Amino acid sequence: xxxxxxxxxxxxxxxxxxxxxxxxxxxxxxxxxxxxxxxxxxxxxxxxxxxxxxxxxxxxxxxxxxxxxxxxxxxxxxxxxxxxxxxxxxxxxxxxxxxxxxxxxxxxxxxxxxxxxxxxxxxxxxxxxxxxxxxxxxxxxxxxxxxxxxxxxxxxxxxxxxxxxxxxxxxxxxxxxxxxxxxxxxxxxxxxxxxxxxxxxxxxxxxxxxxxxxxxxxxxxxxxxxxxxxxxxxxxxxxxxxxxxxxxxxxxxxx
Amino acid sequence: xxxxxxxxxxxxxxxxxxxxxxxxxxxxxxxxxxxxxxxxxxxxxxxxxxxxxxxxxxxxxxxxxxxxxxxxxxxxxxxxxxxxxxxxxxxxxxxxxxxxxxxxxxxxxxxxxxxxxxxxxxxxxxxxxxxxxxxxxxxxxxxxxxxxxxxxxxxxxxxxxxxxxxxxxxxxxxxxxxxxxxxxxxxxxxxxxxxxxxxxxxxxxxxxxxxxxxxxxxxxxxxxxxxxxxxxxxxxxxxxxxxxxxxxxxxxxxxxxxxxxxxxxxxxxxxxxxxxxxxxxxxxxxxxxxxxxxxxxxxxxxxxxxxxxxxxxxxxxxxxxxxxxxxxxxxxxxxxxxxxxxxxxxxxxxxxxxxxxxxxx
Numbered sequence: 001x002x003x004x005x006x007x008x009x010x011x012x013x014x015x016x017x018x019x020x021x022x023x024x025x026x027x028x029x030x031x032x033x034x035x036x037x038x039x040x041x042x043x044x045x046x047x048x049x050x051x052x053x054x055x056x057x058x059x060x061x062x063x064x065x066x067x068x069x070x071x072x073x074x075x076x077x078x079x080x081x082x083x084x085x086x087x088x089x090x091x092x093x094x095x096x097x098x099x100x101x102x103x104x105x106x107x108x109x110x111x112x113x114x115x116x117x118x119x120x121x122x123x124x125x126x127x128x129x130x131x132x133x134x135x136x137x138x139x140x141x142x143x144x145x146x147x148x149x150x151x152x153x154x155x156x157x158x159x160x161x162x163x164x165x166x167x168x169x170x171x172x173x174x175x176x177x178x179x180x181x182x183x184x185x186x187x188x189x190x191x192x193x194x195x196x197x198x199x200x201x202x203x204x205x206x207x208x209x210x211x212x213x214x215x216x217x218x219x220x221x222x223x224x225x226x227x228x229x230x231x232x233x234x235x236x237x238x239x240x241x242x243x244x245x246x247x248x249x250x251x252x253x254x255x
Numbered sequence: 256x257x258x259x260x261x262x263x264x265x266x267x268x269x270x271x272x273x274x275x276x277x278x279x280x281x282x283x284x285x286x287x288x289x290x291x292x293x294x295x296x297x298x299x300x301x302x303x304x305x306x307x308x309x310x311x312x313x314x315x316x317x318x319x320x321x322x323x324x325x326x327x328x329x330x331x332x333x334x335x336x337x338x339x340x341x342x343x344x345x346x347x348x349x350x351x352x353x354x355x356x357x358x359x360x361x362x363x364x365x366x367x368x369x370x371x372x373x374x375x376x377x378x379x380x381x382x383x384x385x386x387x388x389x390x391x392x393x394x395x396x397x398x399x400x401x402x403x404x405x406x407x408x409x410x411x412x413x414x415x416x417x418x419x420x421x422x423x424x425x426x427x428x429x430x431x432x433x434x435x436x437x438x439x440x441x442x443x444x445x446x447x448x449x450x451x452x453x454x455x456x457x458x459x460x461x462x463x464x465x466x467x468x469x470x471x472x473x474x475x476x477x478x479x480x481x482x483x484x485x486x487x488x489x490x491x492x493x494x495x496x497x498x499x500x501x502x503x504x505x506x507x508x509x510x511x512x513x514x515x516x517x518x519x520x521x522x523x524x525x526x527x528x529x530x531x532x533x534x535x536x537x538x539x540x541x542x543x544x545x546x547x548x549x550x551x552x553x554x555x556x557x558x559x560x561x562x563x564x565x566x567x568x569x570x571x572x573x574x575x576x577x578x579x580x581x582x583x584x585x586x587x588x589x590x591x592x593x594x595x596x597x598x599x600x601x602x603x604x605x606x607x608x609x610x611x612x613x614x615x616x
Contacts, residue, residue: 050468076470088465092525093457096267100451101458105470107451111479114450115443121450122268128451129264168469 001064003028003204004172009048009058011041011228018044020228022058026172031198031205033215035239036225037248042208043085045225046176049206050082051075062172076105081170083161085177085208087154095144095152095160099135102167103128135163139193155186162193166201173197175207179214187214194218212240224248268449287434291427299426305531305538306433307494310440312519312530314487317444319516320525321453322480323460324373325380327512328387329488334395334507336361336489337496338402341410350413354493361489362482369481373474388509395504407503410496422497433494440487444527447483456480517570523580532581540566 002025011019019041026032034042047053049060051072060067062078070078081102090098106128109121136142139159149157158181165173178194179187191214197203198218209215215222216236224231224239226248232239239245259272271277291299315329340357344350372383395402402408413420413432420428447453455476458466463473496502514537522533541562548558577584591598 052464052467071472072467073470073472076468082468084465084468088462088468090458090461090465092461093454097454097457101454101466101469101471104451104455104458109451111452111483114452115446117446117450121446122265125268125450126264129267133264164465164469 002026003063005061007059010056011044011048011053012056018228019048022230024223024233026204026206028204029198029202030220031194031218033219033222034208034225035215035222040225041228042225043176046082046174046208049174076168079171080174081165081168082174083165083176083178085180087157087161089149089157089161091150094146094148095141096146098149098160098164099132099167100128102164103131105168132167135166139163154181155183158182170203172204172206175205177208177210179209179211187211191217270445291430296426299430301538301542303430303433304498305534306437307491307498308518308534308538309531310437311488311491311515312522312534313440313444314484314491315515316519316530317487318480318484320519320529321460322456322477324477326384327381327516328384329515330507330509330511331387331391332361332365332485332488333492333495333511334391335364336492337502340493341408341496342401344411351415357493358486358489362486365485366478366482369478373477373481385509388512391507392504405503407501409501422500436490436494440490441527452479517566521570521573521580523582526582528582529580
């Protein structure tokens with residue numbers, strides 16, 4: 001059974017059909033990329049999975065659980081973590097605090113315990129910190145641990161956001177344009193990280209990305225979207241060679 | 256500059272990062288406990304006033320500074336705390352139970368009010384909470400049989416297991432009571448900040464979208480923040496009642512709400528220090544002004560609106576030149592000395608934030 005299975009998803013904003021009868025499934029342990037021109041509905045598909053948007057129709061099954069039964073905040077508890085296209089970090093907090101928020105779904109302590117900071121809260125905090133430190137080591141964020149987000153360069157923020165998602169130890173990681181705005185070197189780093197996330201951590205990755213170099217480098221399967229509907233699906237090479245995809249990107253007659 | 260060489264994760268969880276900080280706050284605490292022997296009764300009363308305002312400030316800070324929800328309705332919660340405490344004691348509940356209960360009760364009422372109100376954002380939230388302040392006045396008048404209405408109430412003398420505390424005849428005992436409550440509230444606040452809930456507050460403040468994506472339930476977190484904030488404010492209200500000696504429907508007016516909000520802005524939003532610095536300004540400013548006025552123009556002359564005018568001016572100056580408040584300024588000065596001579600002028604300049612995701616809801 002697939003880890004994430006989406007069937008006939010449709011979302012309309014007024015008269016605009018953002019996602020049109022879209023079906024795809026992501027297998028456990030693979031890197032699945034969604035590509036498509038601007039406005040194709042890639043990020044909207046992500047927001048549907050995160051339950052930020054209520055779909056018009058369709059079914060969303062994650063590992064046997066119907067996502068439509070969950071509120072947006074319960075999606076994280078299932079083990080789905082995500083990043084955002086335009087970096088949504090907690091600006092007035094340190095990198096460490098940001099990563100620790102990623103651990104939110106693993107908290108076990110109650111309000112009263114936290115007010116008195118009982119030994120259990122302390123133990124839990126140390127456990128969270130250990131998990132966060134693993135992520136920091138993995139992403140080489142050591143120099144930024146106690147820096148405020150507000151003062152960090154764009155590239156680092158991007159990594160911190162990836163780190164925050166990883167800190168929650170997800171089963172499925174949604175990356176919304178992980179390489180947008182990154183330099184060539186940073187994109188190269190991102191590529192290795194995504195590879196390692198899949199191979200070392202065993203996390204399934206679903207990503208939206210425009211950088212075809214990155215997409216063909218890391219992903220097992222690619223889904224091409226245009227105007228909210230599926231255009232092509234297959235290995236990166238297959239999709240890149242697909243005439244419909246070339247037409248959507250470059251216009252008819254380009255071949 | 257002090258370098259912290261950290262050897263364990265517990266290091267970052269500690270209340271004080273090093274011995275030096277511990278000794279500074281230890282000394283401050285000792286000084287606070289020795290204060291009744293150092294000051295005369297008038298000034299001890301003023302310091303008590305500062306501490307009560309600081310508790311109220313901590314309450315609002317938790318909501319506004321930490322969770323990012325402005326409230327202009329906190330005078331109503333001061334009133335609820337104050338009346339709840341007094342009425343409970345009149346019903347024969349001992350102070351040691353009535354006082355904590357009054358805070359908890361205020362917190363519960365806060366949560367109930369928060370459920371509809373916290374659906375609003377920014378300026379709309381501020382306006383909705385103003386309504387609370389205005390309503391509180393009327394409700395106190397309407398519930399006259401319990402609240403005493405316009406003629407007001409006098410809190411009874413505090414007795415804790417036969418030990419009597421009264422604001423006027425025993426100012427040092429009352430001071431110690433307020434000091435202990437202040438310390439407890441500060442510890443609660445600090446503990447929350449270093450635990451998951453405190454981080455969830457900051458998450459809600461900075462980005463509701465990604466907080467949700469990380470599994471933070473926005474409404475519930477805001478509700479908790481409102482409840483805790485009201486609880487602390489309720490305690491401050493109860494103490495204010497004792498401090499004033501008498502209170503009625505006009506004691507906890509909208510002006511108090513506004514003063515409270517201004518106080519934490521002047522002190523520095525989002526820090527415990529800010530609440531205390533702001534309280535010092537709010538509590539001492541009227542005294543300082545009247546002393547100044549007496550010396551400059553003579554004690555016979557009254558200048559109406561002097562206090563509010565100066566207060567407003569200070570607020571404007573802070574928002575223009577030091578949005579981070581007194582605590583922010585203090586951090587800057589400290590950093591300048593710590594890094595001397597390497598401090599740069601723009602070290603604290605906020606970098607312009609990158610484009611935010613369009614708000615999803």
